[in-house]
Amino acid sequence: MENKRVTHTARLILRVWNCGLFALVWFLYYNARMFDTYRITGGLFSVACFLAVYTILCDVYKAFRIASTAIGEIVFSQFLSFAMSDFLLYVECCLVYNDYVNIFPGAAAVCGQVLGTIAIVMAAKHYFMKHVEPQTTLLLYGGKATRQTARAFEERLLCKYQHLFRILHREQEGISDTHLHRRISDCETVIMYEVSPDRRAVVEAMCLENRKNIYFTPNIEDILDLGCETKQLLDTPLMKYKYRYADRWRAFFKRLLDIVFALFFLALFSPFMLVVAAAIKIEDGGPVFYRQERYTSGGRRFYILKFRSMIVDAEKKGMIPSTDHDPRITKVGRIIRATRLDESPQFFNILRGDMSFVGPRPERVEHVHMYTEQLPEFSYRMRVKGGLTGYAQVFGKYNTSAYDKLLLDLMYIEKQSLLLDVKLVLLTIRTIFQKESTEGFDVRQSSQMQETARREK
Numbered sequence: 036m037e038n039k040r041v042t043h044t045a046r047l048i049l050r051v052w053n054c055g056l057f058a059l060v061w062f063l064y065y066n067a068r069m070f071d072t073y074r075i076t077g078g079l080f081s082v083a084c085f086l087a088v089y090t091i092l093c094d095v096y097k098a099f100r101i102a103s104t105a106i107g108e109i110v111f112s113q114f115l116s117f118a119m120s121d122f123l124l125y126v127e128c129c130l131v132y133n134d135y136v137n138i139f140p141g142a143a144a145v146c147g148q149v150l151g152t153i154a155i156v157m158a159a160k161h162y163f164m165k166h167v168e169p170q171t172t173l174l175l176y177g178g179k180a181t182r183q184t185a186r187a188f189e190e191r192l193l194c195k196y197q198h199l200f201r202i203l204h205r206e207q208e209g210i211s212d213t214h215l216h217r218r219i220s221d222c223e224t225v226i227m228y229e230v231s232p233d234r235r236a237v238v239e240a241m242c243l244e245n246r247k248n249i250y251f252t253p254n255i256e257d258i259l260d261l262g263c264e265t266k267q268l269l270d271t272p273l274m275k276y277k278y279r280y281a282d283r284w285r286a287f288f289k290r291l292l293d294i295v296f297a298l299f300f301l302a303l304f305s306p307f308m309l310v311v312a313a314a315i316k317i318e319d320g321g322p323v324f325y326r327q328e329r330y331t332s333g334g335r336r337f338y339i340l341k342f343r344s345m346i347v348d349a350e351k352k353g354m355i356p357s358t359d360h361d362p363r364i365t366k367v368g369r370i371i372r373a374t375r376l377d378e379s380p381q382f383f384n385i386l387r388g389d390m391s392f393v394g395p396r397p398e399r400v401e402h403v404h405m406y407t408e409q410l411p412e413f414s415y416r417m418r419v420k421g422g423l424t425g426y427a428q429v430f431g432k433y434n435t436s437a438y439d440k441l442l443l444d445l446m447y448i449e450k451q452s453l454l455l456d457v458k459l460v461l462l463t464i465r466t467i468f469q470k471e472s473t474e475g476f477d478v479r480q481s482s483q484m485q486e487t488a489r490r491e492k
Contacts, residue, residue, distance in 0.1 A: 041167060042101045045159035049099070052151045053089065053117045057124070058082045060144040065128045068136060081127070085120050092116035095461050101159050102167075103199060109160075113152045115465060121145055169201040170223040170248065175215075175238060177208050177229035188228050200224065208234045216241055227251035255412055258442055262449035279451055280419045288453055289391065296392045296460065297385040304379050311342055311376050314367045321347040324380060329397035331421040334414075337389040339397060340380040344368030375467050381423050393456040394422025395444035406437040413437060416444045419451070424463040 058078075066078040093099055098112035125141050176185035189202060204218045208230050219225060219241050227235055229252055242249045263274040279285070312323045325343040328336055349363040364372065371377040384390045390397060395416040398406070406413040422428075426447035427440045435443075447455070 041159060041163045042099070045101045045155060046099045048155050048159075049113065049152060050086075050090075052155060053113070053148045054082070054086050056144050056147050056151065057085050057117070057121060060140050061085075061124070064140045065125075065136060068128070068132055081124055084127075085124050088120040088123060089116055092119055092461070095458050096465055101156065102163060103196060105195070106156055106160050109156050110149075110153055111468065112465060113156070114149060117148050117152075118145055121148075164198055167198075169197070169199055171203045171221065172200045172224040172226055173204045173206065173218050173222040174202050175206050175208055175225060175227045175230055177227075177231055177234070179231075180229040182207075185228055192226075200226070208238075212237070219245060219247060222247065224248040224250070232256075253442060255415075255442070255445065258445040258449060261446065280448055285451075285453070289456065290388075292453060292456060293385050293392045297382045300379075301382045301386075304376075304382075307376060308342075308379050311367070311371055311379075315343055315365075318365055318367050319347065328400050329421065330400060330403050330417055331389060331397050332417055332419055334417055336400065337384070337397075339390070340384055342371055342377040342380060344372050344377045378423065385423060389421075391420040391422045392424065393447075393459050394420050394425050395447065396425060396428055396440075397421025406441075410437055410441065413441050415448070416441060419448055424459055424466075426459065429459055429462045429466050 061081060062078050066074055066081065093113070093116045096112035096115055097104065098109060098116050101109065104112075121141055121144060125136070125138060128136050174185065174189055176182075176188075180188075185205065189205070192200065193202070203222055206215070206218055208227075210218075215238070219238075225238060225242050225247055227238060227250065230238065232254070235251060239249060239251075241247075259276070260274070262279060263276050266273040266275045315321070315323050322343060325341045325345075326338040327341065329339045331337055344365060345361075345363045345368055346365060368377070381390060385392055398416075398421075403413070425444065427435065427443040431440060431443050447459075
């Protein structure tokens with residue numbers, strides 16, 4: 036309860052501050068220039084529009100997750116939410132006024148919103164860390180998971196969420212029910228990592244009986260169930276699987292959205308793309324673009340287009356996946372990789388129909404062969420057209436494991452909709468500025484991929 040009270044109070048204060056500051060500047064400056072009549076009504080309507088857009092974007096960017104998110108990430112998510120809302124209302128003002136309106140009062144409002152948001156979030160986070168205790172937690176790992184992989188999972192979890200969870204017990208799923216019941220009774224939360232479905236059902240029953248918080252890592256069958264809908268054909272409940280990716284009307288509108296997005300972003304990024312092309316040419320005189328064979332829907336191959344970010348002939352000795360601090364990456368390459376500008380030529384792939392704007396990332400041929408050898412279900416990703424951005428790109432990282440990439444991409448395939456596509460495009464804007472999302476493979480992963488690629492040949 037203390038957890039929710041702190042976060043709910045912080046949400047309310049953030050809404051009042053950011054919307055109140057917008058309303059103040061709007062009524063004192065912009066509203067008077069935009070409306071000749073109905074100034075109060077028009078002003079209130081504009082404030083309501085700001086509040087609606089701001090609330091929607093905060094929901095998309097998870098900008099109110101005070102408890103579980105770092106201060107910098109919360110502030111940046113808030114900034115994206117109110118800055119986009121401010122800009123949309125500024126555009127509205129210019130269109131209604133039929134002329135450009137001074138942007139500086141609006142910019143001053145944004146600065147005030149940023150400073151206020153930083154102060155509110157820091158105060159809320161400080162209070163939360165001081166007064167709210169982390170939940171005592173049982174980490175239960177499955178029989179197929181080793182203690183080492185369970186430890187690695189725990190380290191990743193506590194690296195970001197140590198203030199939320201305190202691991203009190205670590206147990207393997209094979210422990211007796213009596214011992215398990217005692218462990219569950221000791222804790223507030225149970226996290227199940229790679230636990231088998233049968234054992235998970237037993238643990239869930241114990242947790243529900245004792246009102247414990249439950250987290251678990253899903254398997255492929257859990258994700259596929261997301262694509263089902265309830266059917267009331269009998270008095271016995273039935274679930275029917277829906278082939279969402281086979282809906283022709285959805286495919287038509289998705290293609291239309293792809294073209295609109297691709298043309299818009301080409302127009303927006305074209306000046307930057309010209310600068311990048313010139314910089315690559317000036318640095319070493321090599322080719323500007325890099326073409327690489329990838330898989331897309333139905334196992335069809337195509338050549339993806341990217342700005343070259345590595346030295347010429349970087350893979351003349353064979354496929355070598357990129358690692359952190361890879362010496363083959365050029366100076367320009369490091370910049371365009373960090374900002375994702377190396378991917379911008381793929382707008383042309385989208386216009387050609389090779390890719391979609393949103394979808395599973397089309398993997399290179401060698402990677403697909405390696406992943407499907409280890410995990411045959413990886414081919415499920417090719418049910419739909421590959422995308423420039425998607426679930427795995429937004430919620431995963433470059434070096435996310437093949438299995439976790441598959442789960443993330445299957446989540447998208449089973450839940451896909453035009454609204455979800457728009458949401459993922461908006462989330463991609465935030466992802467571009469997250470350094471961890473561009474982490475390369477470690478040396479072990481890279482060596483394993485090279486060895487598999489050699490065997491494929």
